[in-house]
Amino acid sequence: MELNDRQTKIIEIVKQSAPITSEQIAEKLDLTRATLRPDLAILTMSGFLEARPRVGYFYTGQTLQSLFAEQIEKFKVREFLSSPVVVSESASAYDAVCEMFREDVGSLFVVNRQGFLAGVLSRKDLLRAAIGTQNMNQVPVSMIMSRMPNITSCHAEDPIIAVAELIIEKQVDAVPVVRERNGGLEVIGRITKTNITKVFVQLARGTTN
Ligand code: ADP
Numbered sequence: 469m470e471l472n473d474r475q476t477k478i479i480e481i482v483k484q485s486a487p488i489t490s491e492q493i494a495e496k497l498d499l500t501r502a503t504l505r506p507d508l509a510i511l512t513m514s515g516f517l518e519a520r521p522r523v524g525y526f527y528t529g530q531t532l533q534s535l536f537a538e539q540i541e542k543f544k545v546r547e548f549l550s551s552p553v554v555v556s557e558s559a560s561a562y563d564a565v566c567e568m569f570r571e572d573v574g575s576l577f578v579v580n581r582q583g584f585l586a587g588v589l590s591r592k593d594l595l596r597a598a599i600g601t602q603n604m605n606q607v608p609v610s611m612i613m614s615r616m617p618n619i620t621s622c623h624a625e626d627p628i629i630a631v632a633e634l635i636i637e638k639q640v641d642a643v644p645v646v647r648e649r650n651g652g653l654e655v656i657g658r659i660t661k662t663n664i665t666k667v668f669v670q671l672a673r674g675t676t677n
Contacts, residue, residue, distance in 0.1 A: 471511075471516075472507075474497070474504075474507055475507050475510065475511055475516075477497060478493060478497070478504070478507055478508065478511060478517075479511065479516055479517070479527060481493055481496050481497070482517055482525045482526065482527045483527045486524070486525060486526045486527055487520065487523045487524035487525065487526055488524045488525055489524040489525070490504055490505075490508055490524075490525070492524070493508075493525070508525070512525075515528055516528060516529070539671070540627075540628075540629050540667075540671070541627050541629060542627075543627065543628045543629070543667055543670075544624070544625055544626065544627060544628060545622055545623065545624050545625070545626045545627075545628055545631060545645055545657075545659055546624035546625065546645075546657075547628075548628055548659065548663045548664075548666060548667060549624065549645050549656075549657030549658060549659055549663065550657060550658050550659075550660065550662075550663060551657065551658070552577050552644060552645070552655045552656065552657055552658045553567065553568075553571040553573045553575075553576055553577070553658070554576065554577045554578065554579050554655055555567055555576050555577075555578055555579075555589070555609055556578070556579060556580075556581075557578055557579065557580050557581070557586050557587070557608065557609060557610040558608055558609075558610070559578075559608070559609050560604065560605050560606065560607060560608060560609070561594055561597045561598075561604040561605075561607040561608075561609060561612060562604040562605045562607075563609075564576055564589055564594060564609050565594055565604065568591070568594070573642075573658075573660075574590065574591050574641055574642065574660070575588060575589065575590050575591075575640075575641055575642035575658070575660070576588070576589040576609075577589075577644050577655050577658070578609050578610065578613050579655065580652075582650075582652055583652075583654065584649075584652030584653055584654065585616060585619060585621065585644055585646055585652070585653040585654075585655050586610070586613070586615060586616055587609070587610065587613030587614055587615040587616060587619065588613060588614050588619055588640075588642070588644070589609055589612070589613045589614075590614075590640075590641065590642075593612050593613060593614070594612070596612070597611075597612045616653075619644065620634055620638045620640060620643055621643060621644045621645070621646045621653060622634065622643050622644075622645055622646070622659060623645065623646065623647070624645055624647070624656065624657070628659070628663075628664065628667055631643055631659045631664070632664045632667075635659075635661060635664065641660055641661055642658050642659070642660045642661075643658065643659045643660075644657070644658055645657035645658060645659060
């Protein structure tokens with residue numbers, strides 16, 4: 469539907485000053501309440517504004533959207549992370565495949581001798597290695613993994629929505645949750661697309677089960 473100039477102005481006023489009464493809106497526009505009544509009725513009936521008795525008008529887009537955004541922003545990585553599954557840099561690609569099946573995960577994090585994050589190994593990294601005629605027992609994971617410093621990671625206190633954005637932007641399935649220690653990154657968890665799906669379910673149902 470097309471809004472007229474006055475209706476657009478009313479929405480702007482309500483967005484900025486909600487909750488606001490019709491008297492206050494009329495005052496801001498230098499009009500009478502009676503003149504505003506039809507516009508307010510149209511805006512309320514069409515769902516742009518919500519009128520609460522004795523409180524005033526709210527911009528519905530603003531209230532719903534901002535309430536939802538506020539709620540999502542509160543979900544932190546630490547509430548949703550899963551245990552990380554790690555292999556050492558010197559493990560073979562064959563060992564990595566076995567570990568993926570044993571642990572039922574799609575991504576492994578690779579750690580160096582000090583136990584710090586060195587890389588990430590995905591299913592496709594392993595399939596790519598397997599396509600050649602190479603003996604998977606003789607290929608160390610360090611040869612086929614994506615490596616630091618090009619690893620996308622996150623922290624336990626980050627909002628989970630920020631990690632969801634990273635997963636989309638970087639086109640990866642899993643992000644290691646890390647903590648800085650003695651100049652390296654210790655892996656303390658993982659966030660995958662499954663964890664993000666659980667956030668979505670929790671928002672809708674109030675539970676992840
Ligand atoms: P798949 O390759 O099985 O589809 P991904 O989409 O997660 O799984 O991985 C795509 C590529 O990105 C792989 O080469 C993988 O090593 C790399 N990768 C995966 N996760 C990360 C990450 N968190 N940071 C950097 N690179 C990653």
